[in-house]
Amino acid sequence: MSIDNNLVKKIANLARIELSEDDIKMFSKQIGEIIGLMNQLNEVDIADIPSLDADSSNGHSNRTEDIVKDGNYIELILQNAPESKEGFFTVKKVIE
Amino acid sequence: MSKLDGLTISKARDLLSRGEISAVALTEHYLAKIESSQKLNAFCLTTAELALEKAKHCDKLIKITDKGKLCGIPLAVKDIFCTKSIPTQAASKILKGFIPPYESTVTSKLWAENAILLGKLNMDEFAMGSSNETSIYGPAINPWQVASEMQPLSPGGSSGGSAAAVAADLCLASLGTDTGGSIRQPAAFNGVVGIKPTYGRCSRWGIIAFASSLDQAGPITKTVRDSAILLEIISGHDKKDSTSVANEVPNFEAALDGDMRGKKIGIPAEYRIDGTPHEIIKLWETGIELLRDSGAEIVDISLPHTKYSLPTYYVLAPAEASSNLARYDGVKYGYRATLKSGEGINELYEKTRSEGFGDEVKRRIMVGTYVLSAGFYEAYYQKALKVRSLIKKDFENVFSKGVNAILTPTTPSPAFPLGSKDDKSPVEMYLNDVFTVPANLAGLPAISIPTGTTDNGLPLGLQIIGPAWKESEVLNIAFRLEQDSGFKFKPDQWWTS
Numbered sequence: 001m002s003i004d005n006n007l008v009k010k011i012a013n014l015a016r017i018e019l020s021e022d023d024i025k026m027f028s029k030q031i032g033e034i035i036g037l038m039n040q041l042n043e044v045d046i047a048d049i050p051s052l053d054a055d056s057s058n059g060h061s062n063r064t065e066d067i068v069k070d071g072n073y074i075e076l077i078l079q080n081a082p083e084s085k086e087g088f089f090t091v092k093k094v095i096e
Numbered sequence: 097m098s099k100l101d102g103l104t105i106s107k108a109r110d111l112l113s114r115g116e117i118s119a120v121a122l123t124e125h126y127l128a129k130i131e132s133s134q135k136l137n138a139f140c141l142t143t144a145e146l147a148l149e150k151a152k153h154c155d156k157l158i159k160i161t162d163k164g165k166l167c168g169i170p171l172a173v174k175d176i177f178c179t180k181s182i183p184t185q186a187a188s189k190i191l192k193g194f195i196p197p198y199e200s201t202v203t204s205k206l207w208a209e210n211a212i213l214l215g216k217l218n219m220d221e222f223a224m225g226s227s228n229e230t231s232i233y234g235p236a237i238n239p240w241q242v243a244s245e246m247q248p249l250s251p252g253g254s255s256g257g258s259a260a261a262v263a264a265d266l267c268l269a270s271l272g273t274d275t276g277g278s279i280r281q282p283a284a285f286n287g288v289v290g291i292k293p294t295y296g297r298c299s300r301w302g303i304i305a306f307a308s309s310l311d312q313a314g315p316i317t318k319t320v321r322d323s324a325i326l327l328e329i330i331s332g333h334d335k336k337d338s339t340s341v342a343n344e345v346p347n348f349e350a351a352l353d354g355d356m357r358g359k360k361i362g363i364p365a366e367y368r369i370d371g372t373p374h375e376i377i378k379l380w381e382t383g384i385e386l387l388r389d390s391g392a393e394i395v396d397i398s399l400p401h402t403k404y405s406l407p408t409y410y411v412l413a414p415a416e417a418s419s420n421l422a423r424y425d426g427v428k429y430g431y432r433a434t435l436k437s438g439e440g441i442n443e444l445y446e447k448t449r450s451e452g453f454g455d456e457v458k459r460r461i462m463v464g465t466y467v468l469s470a471g472f473y474e475a476y477y478q479k480a481l482k483v484r485s486l487i488k489k490d491f492e493n494v495f496s497k498g499v500n501a502i503l504t505p506t507t508p509s510p511a512f513p514l515g516s517k518d519d520k521s522p523v524e525m526y527l528n529d530v531f532t533v534p535a536n537l538a539g540l541p542a543i544s545i546p547t548g549t550t551d552n553g554l555p556l557g558l559q560i561i562g563p564a565w566k567e568s569e570v571l572n573i574a575f576r577l578e579q580d581s582g583f584k585f586k587p588d589q590w591w592t593s
Contacts, residue, residue: 011462011465014465014469015449015458015461015465016425016442016446016449017446017461018449018450019450027458027459030459031466033521033522033523034463034522035463035466036523037406037410037526038411038467038476040403040404041404041408041411041479041483044404044479044483044486046482046483046486049486076197077197077428079195080194080195080197080428080429081428082429082430083432089428092440092444093440094441
C-alpha cells in the first residue's frame with residue numbers, strides 16, 4: 001500500500017520537515033504500510049466505548065498549587081541556544 | 097580472572113562494605129574495560145574523571161553507616177536521561193551540543209545514594225527503534241554471537257547500549273527506558289534482566305520525552321536481585337511529574353523469597369503466534385513447567401484484544417512523539433541548520449528538522465502528525481485510545497479472577513544480524529514489539545529474564561507481566577525462574593582490543 005505523494009508533502013509541511021523528491025517517494029510507500037497496520041483497528045467494535053479520552057493512567061491526580069516558585073534562569077537556558085543576544089533567543093527577522 | 101570480573105550490585109555492595117575492594121579500584125576496573133571494549137560501541141560518552149572523583153569520595157565514606165545504599169557502585173545510564181553538565185542528546189543529531197543544566201529525577205536518586213556514573217549509553221534515536229540502528233553514534237553491538245558465524249548482531253533497542261554494557265560486564269548495571277519494550281527486548285537479546293515498572297512508579301522528569309503516556313524508566317541488571325535494589329531507589333512520587341503516583345514503595349529486595357505456592361500464573365492463548373520459532377515455544381513451555389514444579393498453579397487465560405496492541409501503539413506513540421518533538425526547532429538548543437540568504441524562520445524550522453532528525457524519527461513524526469490532523473483524528477487517534485482501554489480491560493479482567501501474573505516470551509525471535517532489516521518495511525521492525533507493547537498500553541509492570549538459549553547459543557527471555565503496583569510479585573516470580581532455569585551463560589569475549 002502506498003499513499004499519495006501530495007499527502008506526504010502536506011504532512012511534512014505540517015510537521016515542518018523539508019523533504020526531497022526521493023524522500024517523498026520513500027515515505028509515501030513506508031507511511032502507507034504503517035497506515036495499513038493501523039487500519040487493523042477498523043475490525044474492533046468500539047461503539048460502546050465512551051467518546052471521552054480513555055484514561056490510561058494509574059490513578060494520578062497530583063495537582064500542585066499554581067504558584068511561581070522559581071525563575072530567573074535566563075542565562076542557564078540561553079547557554080544551550082545556538083544563537084542569543086541580550087537575553088533573548090535570536091532568529092532571522094520574522095517581520096519585514 | 098580478577099575478583100572484580102562478573103560482579104553484581106549485591107556482591108559488590110558486600111565486598112565494598114567489608115573493605116575487600118575499593119570503589120576506586122572497581123571504577124578503574126570498569127573504565128579500563130570500557131576502553132578496551134570500544135568495538136561494542138555501547139558507550140557514547142564516558143565520565144572517567146568525575147567517576148574517579150566520586151569513587152574517592154565513596155572510599156572515604158565506607159565506614160559510615162549512612163553512606164548511601166549504592167555507595168561506590170559504578171553504573172551507566174542511557175543517553176536519554178538528562179545529566180547535569182554532561183552532554184545528553186538521545187542519540188540524535190538535533191540535540192548535538194546540548195548540555196542539560198539539570199539532572200533527571202531518577203538519576204539524581206542514584207547519585208544521592210552515592211552511585212558512580214561511568215558514562216552515557218548508546219540507544220536508538222529518541223528511543224525510536226528496536227535494533228539500535230537509528231542511533232547517530234552507529235549501533236551498539238550485541239556481545240553475543242553465534243560462534244560459527246561471527247556476525248555482528250543487534251543488541252535490540254531502544255536501550256541497546258544499556259543491555260550490551262551490562263551483558264559485556266562494562267558496568268554493574270544500567271538504566272534504560274521502555275515505551276514499547278525498549279528495556280525488555282534488549283534485555284532478552286543480551287541475556288540480562290530488565291524491568292519496566294508500573295506507569296507512574298518512577299518520575300519521568302528530566303527524561304527526554306518520546307511518548308509521555310507510555311514512557312517509563314527502569315533498571316537493566318545481571319540479576320533479579322539487582323533489579324529489585326535499583327528499582328526501589330528510582331521509584332517514588334515526584335512533584336515535578338504529576339503522572340508519578342504517591343504510592344508506598346515496597347522493599348522489593350526483601351520480598352524475594354521465591355515462594356510460588358498459591359500463585360496463579362496465566363498463560364495467554366493470544367501470545368501463541370504462528371511462525372514463532374520452536375526454540376521460543378520450548379523456552380515458554382519450560383518456564384511453565386518450572387513454575388508448576390515450584391508450586392504455582394498454571395491457568396489458561398485469554399486477552400482477546402492482544403492482536404490490536406501493535407496497531408494501537410503505532411497510532412498513539414507517534415501521535416505523542418509528534419507533539420513532544422515539536423520543540424526541536426533550531427532555536428532553543430541543539431543543532432541549527434545553516435540558511436541561505438533570503439531564507440526565513442520557516443526554512444530554519446524545516447531544514448533544522450530535516451537535517452537533525454533521522455529517517456525513523458521523521459517517519460514517526462509524520463505518522464503522528466497524520467493521525468492527529470483534521471479528518472483523521474477520530475478515525476485513528478480517538479479510535480486507538482478506545483482500543484487501548486479495551487486492552488487495559490482485558491488485563492483487569494484476568495487479574496480480577498485471581499491471576500497473580502502472566503508468563504509470555506519477551507520477543508518473537510532471538511537477536512538478529514545488524515543490517516538484516518534494512519531492505520524491509522518499517523512494519524517488519526515494529527513486529528519485534530508484539531509481546532512487549534501490551535504492558536505499556538495497559539501501564540503494567542513487566543520484566544524480562546534470560547532463561548535459556550537458542551540451539552546455536554543466543555540468549556532468550558521470558559516476560560512476566562503483573563497487575564499495576566505489583567512489581568514485588570513480578571520480581572519474585574522472576575527470581576524463582578532465575579534460580580530454577582540455571583541460566584548462567586556468558587558471551588564469549590571476542591570484542592576486547
